[in-house]
Amino acid sequence: MARSSSDRVPPDRYLIPVEGLCIPHRWEIGRVALHPGTAGTDLVQDAPPIEDEDDFFHDRVYELLDSAMESTIAEVPGGSDVDAAMEELRESLDVLRLFQLSRQTTQSTSFGLSGDIRASLVEYVAIWEKSAPGSRFVGDYVGFTFTEDSYNDWANSTAFQFLSGSLADPSPAEGPSRAVTGARLLARAATEHRPDLKMLGVMAALEAWLLNRQSGPQTLRLARHVTWFGCGLPENDQCGRDRPVCPYLHLSPDCKGGISRIKKLQELGSTYDAWRCSEWHRVMDWYDARSDAAHGNPQSVDTKEANSAEYCVLHYLMEPILNWLREHPQNPVADLEAMIDGVEEPGGWQEMVKAINSQDRSVPPSLT
Numbered sequence: 387m388a389r390s391s392s393d394r395v396p397p398d399r400y401l402i403p404v405e406g407l408c409i410p411h412r413w414e415i416g417r418v419a420l421h422p423g424t425a426g427t428d429l430v431q432d433a434p435p436i437e438d439e440d441d442f443f444h445d446r447v448y449e450l451l452d453s454a455m456e457s458t459i460a461e462v463p464g465g466s467d468v469d470a471a472m473e474e475l476r477e478s479l480d481v482l483r484l485f486q487l488s489r490q491t492t493q494s495t496s497f498g499l500s501g502d503i504r505a506s507l508v509e510y511v512a513i514w515e516k517s518a519p520g521s522r523f524v525g526d527y528v529g530f531t532f533t534e535d536s537y538n539d540w541a542n543s544t545a546f547q548f549l550s551g552s553l554a555d556p557s558p559a560e561g562p563s564r565a566v567t568g569a570r571l572l573a574r575a576a577t578e579h580r581p582d583l584k585m586l587g588v589m590a591a592l593e594a595w596l597l598n599r600q601s602g603p604q605t606l607r608l609a610r611h612v613t614w615f616g617c618g619l620p621e622n623d624q625c626g627r628d629r630p631v632c633p634y635l636h637l638s639p640d641c642k643g644g645i646s647r648i649k650k651l652q653e654l655g656s657t658y659d660a661w662r663c664s665e666w667h668r669v670m671d672w673y674d675a676r677s678d679a680a681h682g683n684p685q686s687v688d689t690k691e692a693n694s695a696e697y698c699v700l701h702y703l704m705e706p707i708l709n710w711l712r713e714h715p716q717n718p719v720a721d722l723e724a725m726i727d728g729v730e731e732p733g734g735w736q737e738m739v740k741a742i743n744s745q746d747r748s749v750p751p752s753l754t
């Protein structure tokens with residue numbers, strides 16, 4: 387239908403229904419404001435439909451808003467086309483999803499733009515001597531409610547407030563920019579059901595947050611950076627802070643001879659429990675699985691391992707990492723390396739080095 391030329395000016399705002407989401411009241415994420423679906427008609431009060439009552443455009447506006455009555459309506463800034471607005475909304479919903487999942491310990495239900503939630507019933511016929519019909523549900527169940535308590539939790543989370551602010555920042559520094567990139571990757575990995583893609587996405591998120599683009603021993607750098615946030619965290623006894631630094635963190639792959647020494651340490655740790663830093667070895671295992679997926683052995687990534695990597699990142703690593711990016715907006719990764727490099731040498735370090743070099747398991751390192 388041909389409209390007047392004023393239609394080519396982008397709208398000031400878009401209202402877009404979000405499926406399966408219930409919120410207690412207005413909720414801002416980045417530049418997007420989410421409203422309970424019941425607020426629909428109020429949102430067009432200052433801008434009534436272009437046609438009179440009983441005309442198509444008039445009725446369609448209210449029908450559309452009514453259809454979201456039981457869920458949520460997103461108010462997205464205009465100024466560009468609706469595709470850009472939908473992308474901006476998806477980004478905000480991604481952040482909300484990470485918040486949702488980080489607070490859940492069991493399988494969650496989902497929400498999103500129409501068509502973005504994967505939910506389907508695959509039906510089939512199974513054949514033995516005779517045949518029988520069957521079906522399998524694939525995807526996420528639709529429908530999630532945030533309570534007033536979850537809103538307060540959101541409002542008090544420095545990490546999520548930072549992420550939300552970073553989305554709205556038109557020219558973010560490196561820290562907030564990394565925060566957003568990693569969050570998008572992680573949110574996509576979280577909605578992914580195929581284990582190889584999930585694993586790739588989870589590791590890509592960690593790389594986006596904690597790795598500079600450069601050549602050299604990137605896997606070892608990533609393992610060291612991630613381990614800084616995870617080692618000793620669940621027991622509240624953090625490596626290099628509450629207790630002496632463990633050799634996995636102390637050894638830098640960028641020091642002379644560092645790589646070969648770390649490899650020897652890794653071997654010791656793989657063979658003898660006392661030499662293990664479970665956090666470091668776990669990140670290396672994740673990276674291995676990710677590399678299998680990327681380099682042609684996707685079957686070797688099992689669902690359990692991908693889910694467990696996702697769970698750890700969502701529940702333990704994400705918020706400390708986001709807070710680091712918040713506190714180090716200019717050079718977060720260089721600052722992190724400098725911080726780890728600057729931690730005092732652990733006691734008995736020279737003997738430990740000798741033991742690592744000679745693969746002598748008998749010197750017990752101060753590891754947990």
Ligand SMILES: [Zn+2]
Pocket residue numbers: 613617625632634635663664665666
């Ligand atoms: Zn450790």
